[in-house]
Amino acid sequence: GDSVTQMEGPVTLSEEAFLTINCTYTATGYPSLFWYVQYPGEGLQLLLKATKADDKGSNKGFEATYRKETTSFHLEKGSVQVSDSAVYFCALSRHPTGANSKLTFGKGITLSVRP
Amino acid sequence: DAGVIQSPRHEVTEMGQEVTLRCKPISGHDYLFWYRQTMMRGLELLIYFNNNVPIDDSGMPEDRFSAKMPNASFSTLKIQPSEPRDSAVYFCASSSSGGGANEQFFGPGTRLTVL
Numbered sequence: 001g002d003s004v005t006q007m008e009g010p011v012t013l014s015e016e017a018f019l020t021i022n023c024t025y026t027a028t029g030y031p032s033l034f035w036y037v038q039y040p041g042e043g044l045q046l047l048l049k050a051t052k053a054d055d056k057g058s059n060k061g062f063e064a065t066y067r068k069e070t071t072s073f074h075l076e077k078g079s080v081q082v083s084d085s086a087v088y089f090c091a092l093s094r095h096p097t098g099a100n101s102k103l104t105f106g107k108g109i110t111l112s113v114r115p
Numbered sequence: 116d117a118g119v120i121q122s123p124r125h126e127v128t129e130m131g132q133e134v135t136l137r138c139k140p141i142s143g144h145d146y147l148f149w150y151r152q153t154m155m156r157g158l159e160l161l162i163y164f165n166n167n168v169p170i171d172d173s174g175m176p177e178d179r180f181s182a183k184m185p186n187a188s189f190s191t192l193k194i195q196p197s198e199p200r201d202s203a204v205y206f207c208a209s210s211s212s213g214g215g216a217n218e219q220f221f222g223p224g225t226r227l228t229v230l
Contacts, residue, residue: 043221
């Protein structure tokens, strides 16, 4: 079945450091890929998405590129801020619309940014 | 527009009691999802509905759990009888089949503690 694998955490960085969070997936067909972020005490919210190979999703300085050849969707940010401290989830949807619209999530990784 | 609304935000109950969690999806959304989040198991999809009809309840842990969606603007998740291992944060999310790449909008969650 479908699965999403995220790198083990937690991750602790100093402010302005470069961030990479790895995500790989297993799915048939051509899934859509997502990164969700969960701030303390809140629900998940969509950070960025990509719907086809070589698409790059971007938002709030974060970027991720859909790499079908390596089945990856790694999240990057050039300079993290304390306010980026949160839990980050990689997810896929095998059918963007229609009868099967559920998301498969990775386990999530906690990012802590020190001032 | 209001986002997904969940109530209560916190619930503390004793083992054996009935617990009912409530969710109001975003108006116009035709998919509704119930998730459970724990440290040990991460984010788990329990059940989801399309146009008020349950589509996949394979994630519901056992018969003590039940979910209903009597109309497009309301859903409940009931646990009867509750057990300490049910302690978790329960999220409701909604999405629209006309919304492109299947973005789900999450509520703030209900933190359930079963003593």
